[in-house]
Amino acid sequence: MRQPKPEGGYNLRSGLVIYPTQQEAIETLLNKLAQQIPATFILLADVTGQVVSTRGGQGEINTVSLGSLVAGDLAASHEIARLTGQFQEYQLVLREGSTTHTFICEGGQHLAMLVQVSTEVPLGWARMIIRKAAQRLSEIADAPLEANQEAEEMIAELDLDTDDFSTLFSEALDDLWTE
Template identity: 65%
Template sequence: MSGQKEDSYYLRSGLRIYPAQHEAINRLLAELLDKTPAHFILLTDVTGQVVSTAGDQSGINLVSLASLVAGDLAASQEIARLTGQLDAYQMILREGQNAHTFISEAGDHLALLVQISTEVPLGWARMTIRQAARQLAEIVAAPPAREADSPPSELDLAPDSLPDLFDEALGDLWME
């Protein structure tokens, strides 16, 4: 099995994250943490699987929070759909006494939670979070740079390659 394949992983939503994409995600979250400025950032897929975090996560149960974020976003999307307000990159804002929490779609597969201080202007935070959400969607939508040992971009269904494809698919099942 190739090194590229071992380092990439599938999310329950069906999205596959490659090492170069994961690095780009982490760089973007670090930049968002600094630019907003945010206390904490969580990136999850739409099924609630944690993809990445940035900032202070002490005392936070990431698995529970990721599941709740995914559920909250799904419920809000359905409310928007039922009321005729569904649009790309929906955003939820929860205003608190010490911090505000934004939850935003980041494409079809990801949800982004960003917690900021109440002193950060909401318009600034909203604008930077929306921009980051779009960039995250672009990162995971773009195919990673092809490496020598990565699979071809086109399906190779020649009769002599089918056993290798089957072995690879079976191996992937055991890796999940």
């Protein structure tokens, strides 16, 4: 049974409901992600392929088709990881190209994200920031919203700032050694 349309929000085919404060938090997070890496293109879709948002130069890209392909690629990669005993949350799929690298990752159980970066961007840096953004997307999607909760409040809780780079780097190293 389909849920009724929330006031000011919308339902995704995956069953996720996006409310205005969540949409604003998602848009802010994607803007920060695009600036901090820097990313040349970002596509956020739900796991059925329905496009939620895009950033950057799309050119002639058919984002509807790309959203479906990203969702399918992520599902296939998850199944391969599960079958080989290598599945974990927030895994990244990386495709190295001659001018850009493409990362595909989950943003919780309902969202899939594609991020393209120039080959000049260090892969480790991009991986850390994208993984952190994916975790934040999951938190945004799963956040129970109160009617009076402001988007700024949600965004502040989900900041992507990398001022404490040593802590971020230390966490990434810990993750690497514990994986």
